[in-house]
Amino acid sequence: MRRIWRVASIPLLAxxxxxxxxxxxxxxxxxxxxxxxxxxLPLGAYGSLFAGAFGSGTGIVNTLVAAAPLILGGLAVGLxxxxxxxxxxxxxxxxxxxxxxxxxxxxLAGAPTVLALPVAMVAGALGGAAFGFIPGFLKARxxxxxVVTTIMLNNAAVLLLTWAVNDLVRAPGFSFPRTGEIGNxxxxxxxxxxxxxxIPLAVLTVFAVRWLLxxxxxxxxxxxxxxxxxxxxxxxxxxIFITALTMTLSGMLAGIAGSIQMLGxxxxxxxxxxxxxxxxxxxxxxxxxxxxxxILFAAILFGAFRAGAPLMQxxxxxxxxxxxxxxxxxxxxxxxxxxxxxxxxxxxxxxxxSELATxxxxxxxxxxxxxxx
Amino acid sequence: xxRRLTTWRIHLMExxxxxxxxxxxxxxxxxxxxxxxxxxxxxxxxxxxxxxxxGVLNERSGIVNIxxxxxxxxxxFFGYLTGFAFHDAIGSGPSxxxxxxxxxxxxxxxxxxxAWLTISVRADQIIAGTMMNIAAFGMTGYLNRLIITPxxxxxxxxxxxxHLPDAIANLPVVGPILVMFLEQGPIAMSVLFIVLGLxxxxxxxxxxxxxxxxxxxxxxxxxxGIDVYRQRYLNVILGCALAGLAGAYLTLESTGSxxxxxxxxxxxxxxxxxxxxxxxxxxxxxxxxxxxxxxxxGVVVSIRVPAGDLxxxxxxxxxxxxxxxxxxxxxxxxxxxxxxxxxxxADGVPYVKEGKG
Numbered sequence: 001m002r003r004i005w006r007v008a009s010i011p012l013l014a015x016x017x018x019x020x021x022x023x024x025x026x027x028x029x030x031x032x033x034x035x036x037x038x039x040x041l042p043l044g045a046y047g048s049l050f051a052g053a054f055g056s057g058t059g060i061v062n063t064l065v066a067a068a069p070l071i072l073g074g075l076a077v078g079l080x081x082x083x084x085x086x087x088x089x090x091x092x093x094x095x096x097x098x099x100x101x102x103x104x105x106x107x108l109a110g111a112p113t114v115l116a117l118p119v120a121m122v123a124g125a126l127g128g129a130a131f132g133f134i135p136g137f138l139k140a141r142x143x144x145x146x147v148v149t150t151i152m153l154n155n156a157a158v159l160l161l162t163w164a165v166n167d168l169v170r171a172p173g174f175s176f177p178r179t180g181e182i183g184n185x186x187x188x189x190x191x192x193x194x195x196x197x198x199i200p201l202a203v204l205t206v207f208a209v210r211w212l213l214x215x216x217x218x219x220x221x222x223x224x225x226x227x228x229x230x231x232x233x234x235x236x237x238x239x240i241f242i243t244a245l246t247m248t249l250s251g252m253l254a255g256i257a258g259s260i261q262m263l264g265x266x267x268x269x270x271x272x273x274x275x276x277x278x279x280x281x282x283x284x285x286x287x288x289x290x291x292x293x294x295i296l297f298a299a300i301l302f303g304a305f306r307a308g309a310p311l312m313q314x315x316x317x318x319x320x321x322x323x324x325x326x327x328x329x330x331x332x333x334x335x336x337x338x339x340x341x342x343x344x345x346x347x348x349x350x351x352x353x354s355e356l357a358t359x360x361x362x363x364x365x366x367x368x369x370x371x372x373x
Numbered sequence: 374x375x376r377r378l379t380t381w382r383i384h385l386m387e388x389x390x391x392x393x394x395x396x397x398x399x400x401x402x403x404x405x406x407x408x409x410x411x412x413x414x415x416x417x418x419x420x421x422x423x424x425x426x427x428g429v430l431n432e433r434s435g436i437v438n439i440x441x442x443x444x445x446x447x448x449x450f451f452g453y454l455t456g457f458a459f460h461d462a463i464g465s466g467p468s469x470x471x472x473x474x475x476x477x478x479x480x481x482x483x484x485x486x487x488a489w490l491t492i493s494v495r496a497d498q499i500i501a502g503t504m505m506n507i508a509a510f511g512m513t514g515y516l517n518r519l520i521i522t523p524x525x526x527x528x529x530x531x532x533x534x535x536h537l538p539d540a541i542a543n544l545p546v547v548g549p550i551l552v553m554f555l556e557q558g559p560i561a562m563s564v565l566f567i568v569l570g571l572x573x574x575x576x577x578x579x580x581x582x583x584x585x586x587x588x589x590x591x592x593x594x595x596x597x598g599i600d601v602y603r604q605r606y607l608n609v610i611l612g613c614a615l616a617g618l619a620g621a622y623l624t625l626e627s628t629g630s631x632x633x634x635x636x637x638x639x640x641x642x643x644x645x646x647x648x649x650x651x652x653x654x655x656x657x658x659x660x661x662x663x664x665x666x667x668x669x670x671g672v673v674v675s676i677r678v679p680a681g682d683l684x685x686x687x688x689x690x691x692x693x694x695x696x697x698x699x700x701x702x703x704x705x706x707x708x709x710x711x712x713x714x715x716x717x718x719a720d721g722v723p724y725v726k727e728g729k730g
Contacts, residue, residue: 025515029515029516029519032519032520033519034523086499088503138704138707138708141708142707142708142709144704144707144708145707147439147499147641148641148644148645148703148707149703149704149707149708151638151641152638152641152642152645152700152701152703152704153700153704154638155637155638155697155700156697156700156701156704159693159694159696159697159700160693160694160697162693163691163692163693163694166691166693167691279507279510282503282507283507286500319514319515319518319519320518321510321511321512321514321515321518322511322515323511324507324508324510324511324512324514324515325508325511325512325515327507327511328504328505328507328508328511328512329508331500331503331504331507332490332501332504332508334500335490335494335496335497335500335501335504336490336494336496336501338494339494356497356499356500357497359497359499360437360497360498360499360721360722361721361722
């Protein structure tokens with residue numbers, strides 16, 4: 001129990017502190033709203049947020065549905081961290097995965113589900129993997145830092161997928177550009193209105209990634225490269241190969257996140273479906289300390305925020321964007337854990353992921369990870 | 374067999390001929406169209422150049438700042454909000470001036486936050502920047518929905534760009550260049566001076582020497598009596614004030630309105646321009662102009678269609694590809710340039726004073 005507290009105290013207290021600071025922001029900003037200054041607005045807002053996320057069966061299902069892509073996205077970012085890579089490109093890889101799954105799914109809409117669903121899922125996974133491979137390869141070969149290349153690829157993905165839907169795969173019979181109905185390719189609903197198969201799949205992936213990192217040679221190499229690329233190279237590992245491979249696997253996880261969101265929730269690709277999964281995943285991975293189990297819990301928490309926020313905005317007119325602010329504050333207090341330790345007078349392990357030092361060290365980095373080719 | 378090989382060769386020669394002709398036509402097209410585009414290119418390059426200068430000042434003193442995007446966005450919002458709030462009371466011109474001032478101050482304030490996090494708290498520099506970007510997106514979206522959207526009012530407007538007399542603008546060679554730098558609003562007009570001033574300051578003054586010293590070898594700088602923390606604080610704040618000016622440019626000089634997430638990756642393109650320019654102000658400005666040119670060409674191709682086959686070819690490329698061009702060029706430049714340019718040696722490495730653990 002004490003061991004768990006040592007690991008989990010800073011993340012938990014960071015969340016508490018983030019909620020307190022966000023409450024101050026809500027109170028101060030209430031001055032400019034029509035209702036005027038309201039000291040108790042945060043209580044009402046957080047109450048609706050909680051009620052929307054956990055207050056009913058539908059709420060809990062919505063939380064889990066929102067958590068599923070965040071679990072996979074968080075794993076994508078977390079796996080990158082393990083190798084000392086910061087994949088900010090989850091947003092783009094997610095979109096490419098969703099698009100590939102939508103196109104494959106629409107083409108197999110009439111086929112039996114046992115065939116159509118796996119093919120559509122694999123298409124999405126491959127799409128994400130391909131889109132993750134590009135920055136991975138560039139980092140490995142040329143040293144171009146993934147933080148900038150992945151952000152650029154995010155922007156490019158939105159534009160190029162818009163073109164693809166307009167000019168290449170637009171389905172006939174709709175008043176706006178979109179892909180066709182996915183029919184039998186949809187993820188089966190297990191419970192209630194929309195608790196789809198993607199949720200257990202995401203949880204299974206948590207254990208698959210855990211197994212990959214802890215029990216396989218590749219996992220060991222990934223962790224070693226993340227801790228110290230030079231040591232990895234001198235002991236005969238291949239930092240260049242591992243860098244490209246990790247980004248590809250990370251992109252694949254983000255692509256699967258896109259597929260389950262497409263096949264389980266959205267149903268078709270249309271320009272402008274950009275969601276918040278990309279940046280949420282970063283917060284999830286940091287909060288979960290890039291540990292798969294930690295990511296699972298962090299994703300459920302942020303899934304609850306996303307599921308509860310609409311009710312909060314309707315009932316208390318506190319804008320949904322407060323969730324982004326809370327997220328940023330959580331990251332702030334995790335990065336500056338000194339603040340949390342001072343405020344709550346606790347002693348605990350450093351919550352920041354040690355491999356992050358490698359991310360900063362390779363910045364604009366002269367040479368590719370692990371020295372020159 | 375021999376005959377088929379010959380026809381194959383003829384086809385290849387024809388293809389090479391066509392490609393060469395297209396390249397020639399493209400060169401002619403660029404030569405005719407770019408002089409007219411110069412003012413637009415500088416306008417598009419302005420926020421990128423200011424953002425890149427922010428990067429130069431930060432990284433030359435050893436601090437990585439990937440939060441430029443977020444700082445620009447917050448400054449753009451508060452600059453706009455100020456102009457919007459004071460427009461009726463003091464009129465368009467003064468409220469815009471006040472807005473620019475507020476944006477610069479907001480930039481400096483966020484710079485202070487980044488400096489405190491990275492220098493004093495020694496938080497991870499990449500994470501601090503990521504936090505800044507997410508917070509900026511959330512904060513501006515939150516306040517936009519709370520204040521600006523419900524009011525339904527427009528902003529403070531923009532300052533009309535300056536116009537040169539036709540006699541000067543029509544001068545050969547010099548005319549287009551004067552137009553490029555002078556037919557602008559005040560912020561774009563001042564960019565060139567800021568760039569030249571910083572280039573001089575960084576390489577010819579005591580401040581510049583100290584800045585480069587704390588970025589290359591903080592311990593040595595400390596030994597000779599330079600206050601590393603103070604120098605880093607100062608430069609991060611100054612740089613972020615420039616990012617604030619870039620934000621002011623977006624809402625108060627260029628568009629006259631605020632949209633959520635309107636920086637649209639400019640903060641990151643600015644970082645690429647900085648790397649392209651090898652961490653020098655003039656080089657970074659060159660990088661920004663290159664991106665400005667790419668963006669401007671994407672827009673102009675659909676308006677001024679080149680003649681002949683080139684026109685047909687350029688028209689057949691979808692609009693979205695032209696819009697994606699600056700992003701793709703950023704990636705190509707990073708991949709091509711990074712390995713060959715050296716960042717400041719202590720870039721991204723926190724400095725711990727001896728005896729301060």
